[in-house]
Amino acid sequence: MAAAPVDLPGAVVPAVLTPVRADLAIDHDAFAEHCRWLLAHGCDGLAPMGTTGEANSFSVAERTEALERLVAAGVPAARMIVGVGCCAIPDTVALARHAVELGVGGVLALPPFYYKNVSDDGLYAAYDQVIQRVADARLRLYLYHFPQMSGVPLSRALVARLRAAYPDTVVGLKDSSGDWDNMKALCEMLPGFRVYAGTERYLLALLRTGGAGTISSTVNVTCALAARVAARPDAPEADALQERLTAVRDAIERRPPAIPALKRLVAERTGHEGWRYARPPHLPLDDERFAQVKAGLQALDFALPGG
Amino acid sequence: MAAAPVDLPGAVVPAVLTPVRADLAIDHDAFAEHCRWLLAHGCDGLAPMGTTGEANSFSVAERTEALERLVAAGVPAARMIVGVGCCAIPDTVALARHAVELGVGGVLALPPFYYKNVSDDGLYAAYDQVIQRVADARLRLYLYHFPQMSGVPLSRALVARLRAAYPDTVVGLKDSSGDWDNMKALCEMLPGFRVYAGTERYLLALLRTGGAGTISSTVNVTCALAARVAARPDAPEADALQERLTAVRDAIERRPPAIPALKRLVAERTGHEGWRYARPPHLPLDDERFAQVKAGLQALDFALPGG
Numbered sequence: 001m002a003a004a005p006v007d008l009p010g011a012v013v014p015a016v017l018t019p020v021r022a023d024l025a026i027d028h029d030a031f032a033e034h035c036r037w038l039l040a041h042g043c044d045g046l047a048p049m050g051t052t053g054e055a056n057s058f059s060v061a062e063r064t065e066a067l068e069r070l071v072a073a074g075v076p077a078a079r080m081i082v083g084v085g086c087c088a089i090p091d092t093v094a095l096a097r098h099a100v101e102l103g104v105g106g107v108l109a110l111p112p113f114y115y116k117n118v119s120d121d122g123l124y125a126a127y128d129q130v131i132q133r134v135a136d137a138r139l140r141l142y143l144y145h146f147p148q149m150s151g152v153p154l155s156r157a158l159v160a161r162l163r164a165a166y167p168d169t170v171v172g173l174k175d176s177s178g179d180w181d182n183m184k185a186l187c188e189m190l191p192g193f194r195v196y197a198g199t200e201r202y203l204l205a206l207l208r209t210g211g212a213g214t215i216s217s218t219v220n221v222t223c224a225l226a227a228r229v230a231a232r233p234d235a236p237e238a239d240a241l242q243e244r245l246t247a248v249r250d251a252i253e254r255r256p257p258a259i260p261a262l263k264r265l266v267a268e269r270t271g272h273e274g275w276r277y278a279r280p281p282h283l284p285l286d287d288e289r290f291a292q293v294k295a296g297l298q299a300l301d302f303a304l305p306g307g
Numbered sequence: 308m309a310a311a312p313v314d315l316p317g318a319v320v321p322a323v324l325t326p327v328r329a330d331l332a333i334d335h336d337a338f339a340e341h342c343r344w345l346l347a348h349g350c351d352g353l354a355p356m357g358t359t360g361e362a363n364s365f366s367v368a369e370r371t372e373a374l375e376r377l378v379a380a381g382v383p384a385a386r387m388i389v390g391v392g393c394c395a396i397p398d399t400v401a402l403a404r405h406a407v408e409l410g411v412g413g414v415l416a417l418p419p420f421y422y423k424n425v426s427d428d429g430l431y432a433a434y435d436q437v438i439q440r441v442a443d444a445r446l447r448l449y450l451y452h453f454p455q456m457s458g459v460p461l462s463r464a465l466v467a468r469l470r471a472a473y474p475d476t477v478v479g480l481k482d483s484s485g486d487w488d489n490m491k492a493l494c495e496m497l498p499g500f501r502v503y504a505g506t507e508r509y510l511l512a513l514l515r516t517g518g519a520g521t522i523s524s525t526v527n528v529t530c531a532l533a534a535r536v537a538a539r540p541d542a543p544e545a546d547a548l549q550e551r552l553t554a555v556r557d558a559i560e561r562r563p564p565a566i567p568a569l570k571r572l573v574a575e576r577t578g579h580e581g582w583r584y585a586r587p588p589h590l591p592l593d594d595e596r597f598a599q600v601k602a603g604l605q606a607l608d609f610a611l612p613g614g
Contacts, residue, residue, distance in 0.1 A: 024396075024436070051421075051422075056394040056395060056419075056421035056422075057394060057395050057396065057419065057421075058395055058397070059367070059395050059397040059398050059401075060366070060367075062395075062397065087363040087364060087394070088363060088364050088365055088366050088369075089331075089364065089586065089587065090365070090366040090369065091366050094366075111588065112363075112364065112587065112588050113421065114358075114363035114364075114420065114456065114457075115358075115363075115364075115456070115588055115589065116455070116456055116458075117563075118564075118588035118589070119588070119590065121590060122587050122588035122589060122590050123587075123588050125587035125588070125590060126587035126588050128587075129331070129587055148423070149421065149422070149423055150421075151423075151458050152588075256424075257425075279396065280396065280419065280429050280430070280432035280433035280435075280436055281418065281419050281422055281425035281426070281429035281430050281432070281433050281459075282422065282425070282429060283426065283428060283429050283432060
């Protein structure tokens with residue numbers, strides 16, 4: 001297989017929100033505009049169609065169309081790590097193949113997540129099927145470990161086995177478990193493996209441990225601050241910047257649900273009210289809860305750039 | 308909306324296994340043959356493409372083709388309750404509309420199951436969207452409560468709200484929680500609502516409480532015995548029959564994983580070795596575990612009919 005492309009997405013990567021209209025169809029123009037704004041405000045890459053992007057609330061056809069339209073609108077595919085993990089292997093294969101053909105920097109794949117308490121052998125077989133069926137040397141696959149949401153953890157033994165079997169394909173992992181010890185152990189166990197934290201809370205610590213950075217929901221609003229942390233992780237001021245970044249993250253995370261809250265923050269930044277909508281089971285955030293989120297950010301003197 | 312069709316599936320309904328070939332594509336001939344065998348051996352209806360049927364391991368296109376080919380092979384659509392619940396509303400809508408157009412007796416719908424800790428309002432909105440978008444008076448929807456697998460419980464308050472809003476459409480529920488108190492409470496709370504237990508363990512108790520019956524994985528092998536329980540729930544011998552039915556269920560359930568075990572039992576009954584295959588994350592059951600399952604059934608003198 002060919003060597004990894006040189007322009008792999010860097011340290012600060014938002015799990016990009018997906019705007020929908022009142023009829024719940026994707027608002028492609030607002031989507032491209034937000035992606036461009038993110039890249040102009042400190043993001044090294046983009047991770048569309050992940051958990052934050054409500055990916056699993058969209059059909060395969062909606063997801064492929066959305067990606068095509070982003071690329072057509074000039075959003076650089078090579079800087080994207082695109083979510084592709086579905087319950088059904090054929091769906092994951094279709095999404096991954098499509099993304100690779102568009103020239104993405106990588107794909108982020110949940111394990112099949114309907115069945116619980118499945119064996120590591122079964123999960124290995126699922127990823128193996130995806131890689132074999134995509135059958136493309138350009139595939140760069142990031143495993144997605146998010147046990148609280150998927151209900152299907154990826155053990156370090158499974159990760160190591162997949163990495164050993166496909167060293168040029170299984171290039172990294174997003175760890176949304178919140179378990180710092182697991183992220184650290186992965187970095188130490190697999191040198192060169194690109195470990196992303198699912199929260200920017202661990203951005204600095206992970207960069208200092210040889211990790212790749214963060215792929216995070218809240219980076220949709222914290223990107224400029226996160227970029228300052230990632231720019232010079234060894235600088236003396238990095239710790240204070242990280243502390244502030246963590247406080248902003250906390251202020252949003254502490255007041256769930258995060259996806260509708262982040263959407264309202266983008267609605268406010270852009271003046272585009274359509275950003276409030278979300279696909280069920282998510283609902284638009286009500287005014288009272290949004291006021292609490294804003295109060296939390298104001299208490300930190302945190303103003304959205306461009307807002 | 309029109310009244311419910313008179314030929315609603317009855318009390319004994321297997322969650323039908325889906326046979327796949329070595330290449331993991333659905334074996335349509337073996338599927339139809341098994342459905343016919345089930346109807347000839349005590350089943351009142353069929354619930355294909357549910358959890359046991361590995362439905363979420365197949366794409367929408369694979370699921371619609373499978374259903375079409377079953378109906379083309381003479382399996383009566385009106386006796387089917389077809390699984391349609393996906394994470395993405397457009398997928399659930401596509402599957403439900405397709406099933407209704409084929410004339411099924413009902414559809415069984417999981418809530419969108421990727422996101423956890425969502426609100427009842429959000430789940431209500433998801434089901435509401437499905438019903439509004441299918442927009443067909445022939446739709447008979449069974450809610451699917453399986454918190455251990457989906458991670459998304461359906462509260463009784465939510466069930467009551469959906470039933471009240473759509474009394475001719477939301478006709479029943481499959482309760483795979485294993486929580487007898489919940490099944491009993493649903494029967495008492497909503498007279499006329501068709502409550503199915505996800506295990507035949509509660510078949511007799513549920514029939515005596517006004518429930519509809521069972522939709523269960525193990526009915527793929529226990530059907531003849533389950534039919535004897537359901538035939539005369541008030542007969543004096545029903546309790547002893549139920550006790551034996553529960554013991555057989557236990558013997559399989561106690562030795563997970565159940566789906567590969569059931570597939571090997573059908574492989575043995577039919578002599579068709581292809582029945583062993585399963586889509587990852589499921590794997591074929593190894594010989595040692597299968598020997599344990601068989602020993603458990605032999606200890607009960609339980610022989611598969613036709614085997």
